[in-house]
Every structure is written in C-alpha cells, then in structure tokens.
Amino acid sequence: MVKLPVRFNPARLLADDQAYFAEPAVAHFKRFAQGLADDEGQVDLRLRFVRDGDGHVVAQGQFEVACQLQCQRCMTPYNETFGGRFSLTFVSDEAAAEALPEALDPVILDEHGHIHVVDMIEDELILAMPVVPRHEDIAECLAAGYAPVNETDDLDAPEVSGASGRERENPFAALKHLTKND
Numbered sequence: 001m002v003k004l005p006v007r008f009n010p011a012r013l014l015a016d017d018q019a020y021f022a023e024p025a026v027a028h029f030k031r032f033a034q035g036l037a038d039d040e041g042q043v044d045l046r047l048r049f050v051r052d053g054d055g056h057v058v059a060q061g062q063f064e065v066a067c068q069l070q071c072q073r074c075m076t077p078y079n080e081t082f083g084g085r086f087s088l089t090f091v092s093d094e095a096a097a098e099a100l101p102e103a104l105d106p107v108i109l110d111e112h113g114h115i116h117v118v119d120m121i122e123d124e125l126i127l128a129m130p131v132v133p134r135h136e137d138i139a140e141c142l143a144a145g146y147a148p149v150n151e152t153d154d155l156d157a158p159e160v161s162g163a164s165g166r167e168r169e170n171p172f173a174a175l176k177h178l179t180k181n182d
Contacts, residue, residue: 004045007116010057010090010109014049021046026067028118032125037077041067044083045121052089056104059088065125069133074146078135084128088120 004013004020013020026032027039047061064083071078089104091097092113097106109115135141 001046004047004117007114009113010049010059010115011113014051014057019046019048020061022117024117026065029122029125032122032129035069035126035129037068037070041065043121043125045117047086056100057090059086059090059107059120061086063121063124063128065128069130071134071141071144072132073134073138074141074144076141076144078133078140080130080133082128082130084124086121086124088124090115 001019001021004022006022006024022045023042024045025039026036026041026043029043033039042065044064044066045061046063047059050058050060052058062083062085064081066079066081068077069080070076087105088107089100090109091100091106092109094108097108100106107115107120138146
C-alpha cells in the first residue's frame with residue numbers, strides 16, 4: 001500500500017494499479033470539523049483507483065474517523081469512531097457531473113486535473129456523521145448530570161419507567177379492536 005499524495009491526478013494513480021492510504025488530520029476538514037466537539041483526531045482512508053465501463057476514473061475505498069462529538073442528550077463531548085465506503089467518479093466540470101447517471105457520485109477536479117484529498121472525501125465524512133450524536137449508553141449521560149424531564153424525553157428509555165414502576169401507555173391501544181376479526 002502506497003501513501004496517497006495530498007494533491008493528486010487520479011488518472012495518473014490509476015495507471016499504477018496500486019492500493020493507497022492517507023491519514024489526514026480531522027483539523028484539515030473545515031466543514032466537517034464544524035460539527036465536532038473539537039478538531040482532534042484523524043481520518044484513516046484506504047482506496048484504489050479503477051476505470052468503470054464508461055471510461056471514467058473512479059476512486060473506490062473506505063474510511064474510518066476517530067473524533068470527538070458533542071452528545072445531544074447531555075451536551076458533553078464523547079469519543080466516536082465511524083466510517084463508510086465510497087465510490088467517487090472524477091469529472092472535469094459541472095457539465096460533466098450533470099451528464100453522469102444519477103447512481104454515480106461525481107467529484108470535480110481542478111483546472112489541472114488534480115484534487116486535494118480533503119476536497120475528495122470531506123462530503124463523505126459529513127454524510128457518515130451521526131445525525132444526532134449521543135452516548136451509546138444513557139448511563140454516561142446520567143453520570144454527566146443529564147436528567148430526563150419525563151419518561152418520553154429519551155427514545156432509548158426502557159418500557160417501564162424507573163421511578164413509578166408503571167408501564168407506558170400504548171398510544172395505539174384504542175385501535176386494537178379494529179384489527180380483531182371476531
């Protein structure tokens with residue numbers, strides 16, 4: 001595996017038939033870092049360049065990022081690792097991007113046919129980020145001082161409330177008689 005240059009021409013890397021890696025710092029991804037608790041961490045990127053059936057140069061690979069997000073339940077930072085796979089088709093301009101089939105994900109190269117690794121993968125990082133970042137275990141939020149206002153504040157709460165011991169009401173119980181075929 002060969003280290004991917006920071007700025008590169010995908011067509012030239014295609015000729016090598018080589019697997020590449022890159023480990024850029026999260027701080028280099030300005031738009032992605034805006035959604036994080038801090039800009040520490042790095043992205044682990046692995047990819048290969050291929051030519052598709054229509055002759056387009058395509059980067060196929062995967063990434064994993066270790067970063068710090070802010071829990072939206074207790075508002076404290078926590079460490080998160082997430083990743084994804086991608087297949088990106090390189091094009092020269094907007095018109096070429098528009099001409100691609102909808103199933104292909106275009107990436108526009110600069111006027112010299114090059115792209116920066118950050119520009120190539122940043123949108124994929126943003127799309128892979130959890131929509132509502134939060135600790136996986138609510139106990140971590142409770143330890144940080146999180147106190148649900150009522151039992152419906154947290155979708156992860158158990159079916160039986162802890163304080164009262166009573167079961168939650170089923171909002172669809174009134175419709176139960178409609179499904180019976182007596």
